[in-house]
Structure formats: C-alpha cells, structure tokens
Amino acid sequence: MSCRHEIDTPDVDTQLMELIASTSPDGTVDHYILPRETDYAAIPQDPRNPLTQTKVDLGQMLFHETGLATDAFHTVGIGTYSCASCHVADRGFRPGRAQGIADGGIGFGEFGEDRQLNGGYAENQIDAQGIRPLSVLNTAFVSNTLWNGQFGAGGLNVDFEEQWRNNPETAVNALGYEAMESQNIEGVTLHRMDIDKELAEELGYKELFDLSFPEFDEEERYSKLTLALALSAYLRALTTSEADFQHYLRGDVEAMTPDEKAGATLFFAKAGCVRCHNGPNLGGDSFHAVGAKDLWQHPDALFTSVDDKKNLGRGSFTEREEDMRAFRVPQLYNQFGNEHFLHGSSKSSVREVVEYFNEGVSENDMVSQDQLSPFFTPLNLSEEEIDQITVFIEKALYDHELDRYLPVALPSGNCFPNADVFSQWDLGCR
Numbered sequence: 001m002s003c004r005h006e007i008d009t010p011d012v013d014t015q016l017m018e019l020i021a022s023t024s025p026d027g028t029v030d031h032y033i034l035p036r037e038t039d040y041a042a043i044p045q046d047p048r049n050p051l052t053q054t055k056v057d058l059g060q061m062l063f064h065e066t067g068l069a070t071d072a073f074h075t076v077g078i079g080t081y082s083c084a085s086c087h088v089a090d091r092g093f094r095p096g097r098a099q100g101i102a103d104g105g106i107g108f109g110e111f112g113e114d115r116q117l118n119g120g121y122a123e124n125q126i127d128a129q130g131i132r133p134l135s136v137l138n139t140a141f142v143s144n145t146l147w148n149g150q151f152g153a154g155g156l157n158v159d160f161e162e163q164w165r166n167n168p169e170t171a172v173n174a175l176g177y178e179a180m181e182s183q184n185i186e187g188v189t190l191h192r193m194d195i196d197k198e199l200a201e202e203l204g205y206k207e208l209f210d211l212s213f214p215e216f217d218e219e220e221r222y223s224k225l226t227l228a229l230a231l232s233a234y235l236r237a238l239t240t241s242e243a244d245f246q247h248y249l250r251g252d253v254e255a256m257t258p259d260e261k262a263g264a265t266l267f268f269a270k271a272g273c274v275r276c277h278n279g280p281n282l283g284g285d286s287f288h289a290v291g292a293k294d295l296w297q298h299p300d301a302l303f304t305s306v307d308d309k310k311n312l313g314r315g316s317f318t319e320r321e322e323d324m325r326a327f328r329v330p331q332l333y334n335q336f337g338n339e340h341f342l343h344g345s346s347k348s349s350v351r352e353v354v355e356y357f358n359e360g361v362s363e364n365d366m367v368s369q370d371q372l373s374p375f376f377t378p379l380n381l382s383e384e385e386i387d388q389i390t391v392f393i394e395k396a397l398y399d400h401e402l403d404r405y406l407p408v409a410l411p412s413g414n415c416f417p418n419a420d421v422f423s424q425w426d427l428g429c430r
C-alpha cells in the first residue's frame with residue numbers, strides 16, 4: 001500500500017481527470033461534482049417544493065423526531081421510532097443492520113446494529129421491509145426512488161403510467177410531485193407517522209411550519225403533506241460534497257492517495273464499474289440484475305419470504321419480463337463502516353462486493369442466466385487491483401463530516417433516532 005506522502009507525477013492526475021471527463025455525458029468532470037449542502041440553487045429540486053434553509057432545518061429535525069410516531073401498531077410502540085431508525089447518519093444513512101426495523105423494534109446499540117424485535121409484536125406487525133434500506137445520501141440525484149424506481153411520474157416512469165395508476169402504492173405519482181416528494185407522502189403513512197396542528201405545537205415545530213409553508217392555508221399547514229415536503233427538502237440537501245474524491249474533482253490533486261487514484265482509474269476504465277455507476281452520486285438511473293441474494297435468504301431477516309414482491313426488483317413495478325430481478329444501481333458514497341451490502345445484505349464488506357463483481361457469477365438460484373446483465377461478467381482483476389478499487393470506494397468516497405446533517409437536540413427534547421427504553425439507554429438519553 002502506498003501512503004499519502006508519495007507524490008505522483010502530474011501526468012497521473014491529468015490522465016485520470018481526462019478519463020473521468022470522457023465518461024461523463026457533458027465531457028467534463030463537472031457531472032460528478034456534487035453541490036455543497038447549502039448551495040440550494042445547484043441542488044435538483046421539485047418546483048412545487050423549493051428548498052429554503054428553514055424548511056431543510058425543519059426536515060432535519062422531523063427526520064429524527066420520535067414524537068411523530070403516533071400510529072404504532074401497539075401502544076407500546078408510540079413515540080419510539082423515526083425515519084432515522086432505518087437511515088442512521090453514522091452508517092451512511094443505512095440501518096447499521098441487515099434490515100431496518102422502526103415500529104416493533106427495541107434497542108439501538110451504537111449505530112443501529114443491536115435493534116431487535118420487540119417481544120410484544122408478532123413478526124407481521126412490525127414496520128420492516130423485505131429489502132435492505134437504501135442510503136438517502138445524494139438522493140436529489142435519483143430520478144425515480146426505491147430499488148425498483150416505482151416513485152415519480154417522470155424520468156424512467158413516463159412509459160409506465162398505467163402501471164402506477166393501477167397500483168394503490170404508487171397512485172401518489174398522480175399528484176404531480178417529483179419522485180422524492182411522492183415517495184415521502186406515502187412514506188409517512190407506511191412508517192406510521194402523523195402530525196397535526198396540536199402535535200406540531202406540542203413538539204415545538206409550529207413556528208417552523210409557519211415559516212416553511214406560508215403558501216399553505218393554516219388548516220392545511222400542519223399535515224402529512226407538509227411533513228413529507230419538509231422531509232424531502234432535508235433529504236435533497238444531503239450531499240457528500242466533502243468526500244476526498246469531491247475535493248479532488250474540484251482541483252485538489254493531493255486529496256487522493258496514489259492507490260485511490262489507481263482504484264479510480266480502474267473504476268472508470270478497466271473494471272467497467274462506470275458502465276452502471278455513472279450518475280453524479282456514482283449510482284445510476286438504470287436497473288440491472290447482478291444475481292445478488294434476496295433479503296429473505298438472510299438469517300436475520302423478518303417478515304419476508306421467497307414470495308415477497310420486493311425480490312422481483314424493477315419487474316415488480318413494470319411487470320415486464322426483461323425487468324425481473326433487476327435493481328436500481330445504488331449510490332456509492334459512505335459505504336465504509338457498513339457491514340451489509342447489496343439489496344439482500346448478502347455481502348459484509350466493500351471488498352466482498354468488488355470480488356463478487358470481479359467473479360461475475362450469480363449467487364442467487366432464483367435468477368436465471370438470461371436475466372443477468374450483459375455487463376455482469378468476469379473482470380480478471382488482480383488482488384492488488386481489487387484492493388485499489390476497494391480503497392477508492394471506502395476512503396475517497398467517504399465524507400467524514402456527516403454530523404453536519406444531525407440535529408444537536410430536538411425542540412421536543414425527545415430521544416432520537418429511537419426512544420424505546422432500551423434505545424434510551426444505548427443512546428445516553430437516560
């Protein structure tokens with residue numbers, strides 16, 4: 001392994017920059033430069049939900065607010081979970097375990113790893129999905145959200161209006177909001193949360209709602225809709241603009257080590273990762289079957305099975321044969337620290353994922369050979385090359401300052417992201 005003080009010849013950087021530029025749609029590296037979180041003019045947003053500092057701040061608190069958890073399945077669950085139960089900042093806004101559990105879970109551990117089924121809940125009463133939670137980092141750059149891209153009327157879904165109109169889960173797309181806003185309107189109900197004027201007042205958010213949503217009549221200002229809009233504004237502002245790769249793209253050639261640069265060179269050329277991971281967030285607006293195992297095949301998974309329609313990926317939404325078992329290409333920032341990778345949490349480190357792509361052999365018997373992406377083939381990388389790609393992802397694509405996206409405290413004084421008794425001990429709230 002090389003270390004930071006080894007100096008590269010300028011050629012390395014010129015060549016790498018040229019290579020990266022050559023893979024971008026506009027022929028410059030700008031395509032891959034993420035806006036800073038406060039650069040609202042540059043962050044993609046919904047014209048019906050313009051970003052403002054107040055709205056983003058409100059969304060940040062509400063994303064972590066356990067006081068919104070009013071629709072729990074059992075009374076014991078009320079006030080114990082939040083969006084951040086499954087999207088933990090310290091774990092790149094993933095759950096810290098193979099599957100996220102909000103209502104029906106107890107405990108937290110250090111970063112979500114110790115959350116367990118609450119003994120008072122039956123498995124089918126908990127809020128947990130049959131697929132690993134996606135990171136919500138850099139989601140402003142996702143045109144259609146979820147692993148199957150089912151939200152949003154535009155983008156990749158323009159030809160699928162019949163499918164989303166006929167499905168009660170996605171009928172929300174007809175409201176005319178972008179994917180993020182549409183999904184979150186459904187999401188607050190799915191995750192058993194609510195708000196009204198009294199609750200907004202009681203928890204200390206009324207004034208922030210007033211400042212964020214002056215265009216809404218007072219009767220409509222404190223609702224699931226405005227809650228979803230504030231959450232969406234916050235999520236749009238979650239960019240990993242301080243990752244070393246971002247500093248490098250902005251011109252600081254010393255921001256990456258020689259090994260990280262070698263890894264980037266492989267990523268954008270020989271290893272062909274960029275064929276699929278090609279958006280500003282190094283995810284992509286495309287769907288591919290790479291034969292990863294489903295979550296029901298994971299020993300710790302609850303409330304999912306071989307028949308879960310989440311297993312079908314894009315096909316569960318489009319119902320087209322060619323989309324079966326194909327999943328959206330996820331973003332690649334802040335992977336480090338996680339131990340659960342791919343949609344079924346079948347891999348436990350970034351290196352294992354890189355090895356998997358290098359071998360190019362499906363691990364899931366449910367996926368047939370002809371469903372696999374034509375880009376999923378053996379890459380013949382050396383061990384050193386696998387290490388270099390791994391270090392590029394783990395270190396260069398890591399923003400160390402995600403704490404800037406966490407509230408210091410909530411106006412309600414509630415414990416977050418969970419507030420059941422076990423979590424309160426784990427989180428130092430008592």
Ligand code: HEC
Nearest residue numbers: 083086100101102127129132133134145146147187188231
């Ligand atoms: C019980 C765990 C859980 C909770 C609670 C939860 N999420 Fe998620 N989230 C998930 C899972 C699982 C997915 C992926 C689901 C899929 O693709 O089918 C996801 C996906 C998302 C995505 C899509 C990201 C992308 O790139 O497509 C967004 C946005 C999101 N969640 C926002 C929220 C918000 C806002 C809340 C609170 C209202 C919330 N989540 C609460 C589990 C959770």
Ligand code: HEC
Nearest residue numbers: 271273276288292327328329330341342343353357373375
């Ligand atoms: C055929 C398109 C394709 C290629 C080529 C590809 N990926 Fe991916 N990548 C995906 C898809 C799709 C997923 C999610 C698959 C799933 O979970 O079923 C994924 C997942 C990942 C993940 C896990 C992210 C998470 O949230 O769990 C990492 C890390 C990753 N890819 C890195 C790479 C690297 C490094 C390369 C090049 C060696 C590469 N990928 C090549 C499509 C691709």
